[in-house]
Amino acid sequence: MAKLNACRETYENPATLDAMNRVNRSIAAWPFSNGENGEPLESFETIKATYKKLSSGLTEIKEAAEIEAKAIDEAMESLSVLIAIRKAPENQANQGILQQSDTPPTPHNAYEPIDKRNKRHRGSSPLSAPGTPTPTPVNKVTLNVKMDRDRASEGPAVTPPQPFKGDSKARARFYAKQLPLQEGRKVAFHPPSTGGAEADENTWILAVVTRCINQEKNRYEVQDAEPQEDGQPGQRYSSNLKTMIPLPDPDAPPNSASHPNAYPIFSTGSTVMALYPDTSCFYRAEVIEVVDAPREGRVGSAKQAYRLRFEDDDDQVHTVKSQWVVEWPGS
Template identity: 30%
Template sequence: MTARRASAKPDGDATHLPAWQQAYASLSQLTKTAAISDKIILNANKVMQQFETEYMLPDQTAGGLKPTRNRLRSDLSDIKDSSQKEIDICKTALDQIGTIIKLREAPDNVGAPSVAEKRPKRQREASASSLAAQSASSAKAPTNGAGAGAASATNGGLTVVLPRKSAAFQQIQARIQKQLPLKPGRKVAFRVPGDDGKTLASPPIVDGSSYEEAGWILATIRSVEKDGKYMVQDVEGENGQEPPIYPASLSSIIPLPIASVLSNDPSHLNAYPEYYKGTIVLALYPETTSFYRAEVVASPKEMVVAGQRTAPVATRAVPSYRLRFDEDEDRVRLISAEEVIEFPGY
């Protein structure tokens, strides 16, 4: 694997990034859970109205009310469970924010590097100014400057602001649902967990550099667990060791498209959107096992129209994209469509 430039020594604020990522992950989960709760409550209100209507019927009996009563009882139980889940997430988020406060009070406390920092990375040529700008954007804490539509949580005067929800994230989740359960051996883009075993969630996007810090790598599904989660294995070990295995939820996995299956299979390349010129994507950098942010220069169809070759000779059956990776000296590279996915933008 081609080595990537070593990260500059982080300043005091940069060492707080894992704590920010964990808090952001909890608050993101809270937003999703609250949305689910709203749907459950809305449905319960409809069932309640139906129950009242049926109750007022002159010839109504206890047996006739039983189906609606059972539905209402189930919905109320779901509301209780969802509310408790929100409370638990809030407690976790407050504890994590409290950790951030302690870290800010002790700026000299530099933690150990994360799994993503330890992983070999591709070599890039970058100016001192661009490196400084990237370090500043990665270390910068979210503020109240987010636009309308953002959600926030406050504790002790410290505010964490969530970005707007991404349509790309919703599309990814809808596509994954059609492919479940993911079979062992399936290749996926996997977001590397932090040193505490929890998946790193990316902080609010400024220039896309934060996704690289979160560490999306190439992995394979190893097994499906009883709780619906997965065990995934890195395709490459460190220093000749056995590739590590991680527990993973669907929020940290993006299945890669497959060109060799039947065309009506939900995992087929045709089931994935084609990304046209100017689209920001996540792609596997050549000769590495890491995914990076890139801009589409030409899609397979656009290349055909222009009379260009869409795939290397050895793999001509699989179409390819022409991509320009960030901080890659403006080079345009040919990348297989099986290694290109939406840029998540959570």
């Protein structure tokens, strides 16, 4: 409700209406041309003053429109979460309740899961309880065999070629254009195992670059986007380009190598790694369709989104923006 109220207040901002009225008055006051040479009836100083008012008002309207678009997007995102919760099967909701601890819940995080994946595997965190039930890794051999068998009954499918598949040099050249990664850049990070736990090569989480440790060796410090279980900020790790994948940055200039528009478009049938909606975990998924992304308030934002079918997800299809979708790093 807070975001909906904020959207309404932004739309009803009297300053925006005042700017529109000033622009309309400036347009009405713009001098007419006179004679064959097209000379204006007013003096140059009058035209200059009118131009300044018109330019200032249009700038205010443009900024207000961007703010309104952002508020609308945030409100729609909140509504999408509420709709997803509403449509969730009752048995999944009950399962989620059984998985909750007896301790009071911590404040809801922007990346905190809301469905059956609400207890992600956090093997790299020293604060994780070893007895906490976690989802089964999404691409176990038994699962792959079952899903492949089920999909085979639907008829043969041709898997399109994958960007960078089997071409490590092309991948290195692509990401080299984005280096060094800047502070605040979001990445898909493969955390190390700790406490003797067996490393899972398919565990990838959302992380944020906090600083560059060594630019020549491409070593960075990254921080888990999800807070620790005691409420402290996310765990920090040392990483390099072998253990992380830079995510498309919608805040980068549209012509930047980091912008979503510079990333390859995955065609239908492609195998990708994507952020599962409302979680901080990446999972293997199949591209069902490439669609237009929801409208953004930013100029030059990503144009694509993907309808994805995640593994181990009861054949549900989710729409995920391209900024959360990258190549599948596995074989």
